[in-house]
Structure formats: C-alpha cells, structure tokens
Amino acid sequence: MSLLVLLIVSGSMLVACGNSDDKTKKDKAKGENEHVLTISWPKDIGEVNPHLYAPNEMFAQAMLYDPLVRYGNDGQIEPGLATAWEMSQDGKSYIFTLRDNVLYSDGSQLTADNVKRNIETVVENIAPHSWLEVVAVIDRVEVLDKLKLQIHLKEPYYPFLQELTLIRPLRMLGDSGFPASGTTKDGIEKAVGTGPWILTDYKQDNFAEFSRNEHYWGEKPKLEKVIVKIIPDSQARMMALEKGDIDLIFGSGQLAPEELRALEKNPQYQTLISEPSSTRILSFNSDYGVTQDKDVRLALQYAFDRQTINEHVLNGIEQEAKSLFAPGFPYSDIPFESYSYDLEKAQQLLDKAGWIFEEGAPFRSKDGQALTITIPYNSNDQVHKSIFEYLQGAWRELGVDVKLIGEEDQLFRTRSKTGEFNVIMNDTWGAPYDPHMYLRMMTGEKQIGHYALKGTAHSEQLAANIAKVIRSTDESERQSLYEAILQTIHEEAIFMPLSYRTNYLVANQRLANLSFSMQQFEVPLNQYEVK
Template sequence: MKQSRTKKQLALLIMGAYLSAALTPAFSADPPPTLSYSWPTNAGPLDPRGYSPNQMYAQAMVYEPLVRYTAQGTLQPWLATQWTVSPDGKTYTFTLRDGVKFSDGSPFNAAAAKANLDAVLANSKRHQWMELVSTLERVEAPDELTLVLQLKHPYYPTLMELAQVRPLRFAAPDAKPGTPVGTGPWVLTQTRRGEYDRFDRNEHYWGAQPAYGSVLVKVISDPDSRAIALQTGELDLIQGAEGEISPGTFVRLRDSGFKAAISAPLATRTVAMNTGLAPTNELAVRQAINQAVDKDTIIAKVLHGLEPRADALFASNMPYANLGLKALPYDPQHARQLLDAAGWKLSSGKTIREKDGQPLSIELVFLGPSALQKSLAEIIQGELAKVGIEVKLRAEEDGSLVQRQREGRFGMIFADTWGAPYDPHSFVSSMRYAGHADYMAQRGLPMKDAIDHKIAEVFAQTDDSKRAEGYREILTTLHDQAVYLPISHLTAISVSGKKVDNVQFGSTLFDVPFEVMRPATGKP
C-alpha cells in the first residue's frame, strides 16, 4: 500500500513538472527584441509605386522585386527563380517562386504580379523617367507561376530596372487602400506622425525570419540629436548615405568605441549647373567654377576623408563609365583668366565680377535639413568668392526642393547620382524628362536634342560595343560642357552600439538590410 502511494505521488510530480514546462513559455517567454533606428521623416504611406513622401528604405523593407541587385554588381533570383530572354530581346519570361505569400496571407502569383505591373502601365506618365515603363507593351500571366513581359523593342537594362526599389515591386492587389501589404520580411504596423514608424516581422515571409521581431524607426531630423540618441542608448543603429550624421561626428563616435564602418563608393556627390539660366549658361563660367573649387580640401575638411574624390559624373567602376575622363585641375588663377576672357571683370575695390552691368551672382540650392549639404554649400560659396563669383545660398525643405528642380529655378543645385542599379542607365534616361534637375541643368546646351536622341539609341542597342560608344559620346559631351561639378563618390556610414551584431550595408544607397542583423550574444 505504501509503495502504491509512492508511485502515485511520483506520477503526480512528473505530471506537474510536464505541465509547468508546457505552460511556462506562454507566460514568461521573452518577446523578440526590437532594433531601434532613426530617419528624418516618417516612412510615408508606402505605396510601392509612389514617390515622395514614400521613403525608399521603408519601401525596400516591405516590397520585393522579381530579381535582386547584389553588392557584387550582379542580379540574383528573388521573387522569380529563373528567366529567359527571347533571341530578339523583346520577350522576358519569368518563373515565379512557388509558395510566396503577401503579409496578409494572400498568395503572390502571376496574376498578382500582372495586376501590379498593369497599374504602373495605367499611370505611365508618372513613371516616364523609367524607360522600361514606356518600353513595356503588355504583361501576360499564362499560368499561376509564369509571368511574361512583352517589350515594344529590345531594352538592355530591363532586369536592372526590375531590381529597383520602385515602381516595379509588388503589393497585394486586394489590400485595403492605404494599407501597405507586400511580400518582404517586414510589415508596417504602427505610425505616429513626427514620432516613429514600427515595422514587425512578416510571419508569412517565404525566406528566413529576421532575428529581430521589430524595427522601431524614430523620427529624428537633426543629425546631432541622432548622435546623442545613439550615445544614450535610445538608438541601436545609425546607417545610411543621406547625411544621417556629419562625417566629423562619425569619426568621433568611431574613435570613442562605437562599432563603425564605411561602405564602398555607391554613387557620385555632384552639383548640377543650369545651362538655361544666366550666368551658368556660359561654358566659361561653368569651367571656372570647376577650376575654382578645391575638392581635395572639401574631402579632407568637410568629409573627413570618408569619400574618394570624383572627377567625372560616374565612377569608373560603373558600367560604360570607365572612359578616362579627366577633371579640370584645381587652378583658381586659370579660373580668373577664363572669367576675364569671357568679359566678367572685377573692378577695383569690388569683390564681385560684373559684365554689362550684371553681377556674377549664382543661387546654390541645397536641402535645408542636411547639415552636410549646408557645409558643402558654404565651402563652395567661399571658394568661388575668391575668384569673384557671388554665391547666394538657398536652403529648401524636401518638397520645395523638388519643385525647384521641376521648374528649373536654380543656378546650381546638389544633384547626386542614384548609384547602382540606377547608374548609369536610369540616371541618364531621366536626363530627357522635365522635372529632373539634370534635364533642367542641360536644357540650355545647343546639343541637348542630340544628347536625348543618342540616349534613346543607346537603350535600344543590342550590340554592346555600339552601346558603349553611345555612352562614351553622351558622357564625354556632358563632361566637356562642364554641366556638373563632381565632388566625391558617396559612401554609406554605419555606427552601432555593442548590442547589435552582423551589421551590413545594402547593395544600393536605398536599402538597409535589417533582416540580416541580430542581437549581440555577449553582454552590452
């Protein structure tokens, strides 16, 4: 009898231990960790086909492409597992990844992909900067996992443009209006205007689940405040190529023990000059500006050596851009001689040159919230003053800056290239469309029509050697006409605390790969 009671007691103990083990996680399991990041503004409505105020880093978190651009400059299968191109270059056939779902659980298939691309075609004027949109004749979905793009004519950058952040990514066709539903690893779950955006893991994601359960993106517009937030532990990560913190602050944080890294060059930091507006409509003035600005000093003092000098519009490692173009050398004395010969004289006792009673005065427009652009603008202003050119600085918010670009209301304006996978083809393509700073900058060139015609020829060219020659003609002409003042090749920076591991850069300027980052396993 005693032995029987002992067995019952033992059974109860075992059952109790089992129940305790089964129930404990439901009540005491730690929630998945949150990564805190920041951005100057809210993410926006996150329409996959929308532009400003939609923020590209956030669109890249939520929406995915058929093919993805890699840091090695290649394309890899993504929502499409394979593709073929017809011999005439006009038909692209994609096999879609099986089993992919949108974050609301609905299936991603050829019909959903076609609905998204048809929506782009239905509003093609909005997306005319992207040549593929005007080249795409129709989209077909012959079966659930096959998507066919029929082009009007061959267009060599087709796959590159499909890899871009917008507008050719995919949202659930039946999602409620204003609800961002994509196939990406993150879902926008909460927004507080002027405070933060919260992204949670997409539990339906077809790929590996991120180690973080959420990314909390705090709205911090001031770079110094962002740095303080990192130092106090309010932020885990600062990363990007948009001037999130100043180069000097980056160096200070790096030297004080924060984990810090610099990406490979991603794009070109440049100033565009308006050839349709006096006085930058004169070649001699544009050439003088190029020779009067000491880029090496700017890179050393303002950029703290974090970016290599740029001598042409595109870096030589970009496709079709290794042309051996040489920048006009820094030579203020020769700049003065150019201006003198062009009739811009500096009278005794004056600091600003004049011609026909008009001062040599130029308005330089920059993004007001960007402390880096402000510093660069002030240095350029000081450099040009030394040769008798007055530069009036005009700070603008993002929306009004875009409006000035569209209307050509600038003498000079920061007009950075877009980086891979946009450079050079998408950036060059946009030069033909009013509304882009580059079109407005070039509109006064006597050979503008010829440049635009050559751009169209290049994109339809199936012979690679002829395509390369076309690019040489376009880029050499713009270089010789001194339309741009290239300064440096943009890099992204990353600074993080000890709580974050596996911090990596995205393959473009516009994505931050939160999904590969993970909490550090050691003590902070």
C-alpha cells in the first residue's frame, strides 16, 4: 500500500510539473508575440528634461515630447503641435495656431499659455543654449487666445522654423512637469509630454520602459511597449541579441562595421543601412599644441588615406567624403580640390615646417619637442576607436606620435569643451542642422568647431561671415557668403572630411517595418511593429 501511494503521489507530481512546464512555454510564446520591443542603448536616458542636453538622451526626448513644427522627409516644414503659422512681412514675428484637444500624459490640455511657459523657461536660461541662435533671437512670446500665440524676434532669422523642429530644447512639457522653482534649469518634476510614448518605468543605468500613449493626437505607435536596456559594452550587446534578451541594436556607434557585416550573413537577423545623414570628420584644434601650425594640419590632411579607412575600417558601409557637407545639403554644392592622399607631399610639408627626424629617433621633432598629436575619443564608440587605431599606425610612418585617450562619455565631453586635444572626431549634425547650425557652432565658446576656428589666420573674418549669413534675408547674399565661408575653412585645413555617415541597425526577424528618421538622433519607433 505504501508503495502504491508513493507511485500515485509521484505520478501526480510529474503531471503537475508537466503542466507547469507547459504553462511556462505557453506564457513565453505569448510574451514573444506581444507587441513589445526591447532595444539596447549604451548609456542611461537621463532625466529626459526636454529643455536641456546631456545626460538627457535625444532619442528618449523625441519619444516623449513634441515640437511646434516638424522637419519633413523632403526638408519641408510640416505641422506638429501647431497646425498653421504665419510670418510677418518683416520676418520678425510668427503667429502659431495650436491643435485643439491635445492632451499631455497627465490628462492636462495643451494651451498657448503652456507653450509660452515652455519657451520662456528656455530663453531665460540662455547660458546652455549659447550655441543655438533660435533661442537667442526670441524677444518675447504673446498669447493671443487659448490656442494662438505670437513669437516676436529681435531680428529676422531665416532658419527660425527649421530650428523649432529640433529634438531639444524647444519641445513642450506639461505644467505638472515643472519643478517647484518654476524653471526647468533646476530639473523636472516628472516627464509629462504630448508625444507618442509615456515613460512608465525606469531604473537608472539599468532600463527604461516606454508605453504607448493611448491619447496621442497623431498616428499611434503599432508597438505597445518599448523596453530600453542600458548595455555600455559592445560585446555584451551582441551577446544580448544572440540570447534573445534584446530585439534591436540601433545606431552606428553601437556596432563596429565588421560586426554589422558579420551579422548581415546570419539569417537570424535583418540589417539595414540608411542613406547618408551627415559627414564624419576629424577636427583640428588650431589653438593647441602642434596643430596651431597650418603646415602640420596640411601634412596630416595629405597623410589621411580616406579610401583605405572606408574600405578596411568602415567596411564600405559609408561613402568617401571630399567636402564638409554631403551633396544636396543647402548652399553646400561648392566644388573644391580635395586633399588627396599624398604621403610624399605630407613629408615635404613637415620638413619645410622644421619637423625633422633626429638620428635614431622614432618620431619627428622641432626645437627639442616631439611631433605629438593627442586624440581623445569616447571609449563606448567602436567606430571611432577603430578609425583612430588605424590612424595611429598610419601617421607613425610619417613620424607622428599619436596619443590615443579612450574615455567614458562624460570625461570625453569635458575634454572636448576644454580644448585639450589636437584632433577629435566631430561629425556634422545632418538635417535639420546642416549647414547653418554647424557653422554657427564654430563661433560659440567651448565648442569643438570654435577650437578649429580660433587659431586660424582668418578667424575674425570667418566668424563675421558666419554671423552675417544666418541673419541675411537675401538669398543671393547667403549663397555668396556660404561659398566664402566654406572656401576659407578648406584653405585653413581645419576639418578632415572622412565619410558621409550612415546609420545602421540589426534586428531579429520578429520585427517589421524598420526604417530611419530624417533626424539621425531619433529612432522612429512609432513605425516599428512585431510580425
């Protein structure tokens, strides 16, 4: 009897375990079919304050907050929170009509008073926005009625609407998101936006969960949730994709080109490469160390083998660049004779400048100083690391000692602002920034472009032309000024265009309708779906 009872009990337990296993499998299968996307990101999303910059991540800000107007696929300005706008005849004011019945994620309604509050909190905190002309030119905001407001400018500014499309800082936060101090320079109380997503869960440096905003005024996302896992390490991201812990890796900085090419051959995954979105360039600091010498800058230009880097480091993913801005960008189709690879010419320039090889020395020197180039880079960016390691070996043959400094993101940003570098990776920003905003950045303090400009012989004239071109209301004058600016930049050899940068992604086969946004820092998650 004891044996019989034991057999019955054991049989019951086996059935129970079998049922449990079946339930686990069914639950897992159900979960796999849910409209949930899990992606990796190399760093934390930050507070997602719509009015400030790092450590706030742009893709997350774009998910939560809307602009007054949007940048369309053909570069045209399209309605956003504003359905219509009208510019005054003198170009110094704009009247915006807002959408009716737009709700924030807390249930409050978008109004002209709320938009005024958002714009004013950005304008009043002008210091972090010194690089951004759209903030500097706003004089005052006037509420005309509940859904209509007028923005008065200090002077005409032709890219005004274009800059309103930016992911930050002029996007709208609900009133309950403002802190007790009333100004978002002190942070935000909570992320309250009108965008297609709502931040529903978050653990710093671990994950962020975004849920579909069921009250979104526009076309609602096809996905129900997006889970962002913070994975700083490239190899860990690859392993997470292989194990199925994430569905998508997005962005050219998250995968080395050779990793993407390897994944292209794996039928488990789908890969996608965007059209050129910006220009990958190396920027010289013309006001620091040996790169103050124009002959040194020119020599390094001629010792820069773009073709080899594109073929062997970037694996042919990007097109070789010979101009600062990609063809097709406004005012940028100006032909220049590029600095083609010529090692002999590079050596002659260094000899002429007095940088010579002393007997037995591995590097050139002048007046007892070795020809040393300092290049910092973000250690999380696999592409930058690969490019600089190649340059370190290539320029060594020229007699240049290249010191590479791989740093975590915040230290790298600090160094770039203090100007403690000779060469740094400094991509242009693509649509809707190029060319006017990238050039404007050159006249702002503690900007990479400012350090490129600062030590040149024509820095004052170049800065004056840049200030003039973004205020010009005459089309032919603008074209002429842009041509003069780009010609001077080329002659001073302060930027080395490398390639026309693309974005790329790799995803498992459960995802569909994958694409890229016109703004390279935005992930168009609204369009993605599960098969």
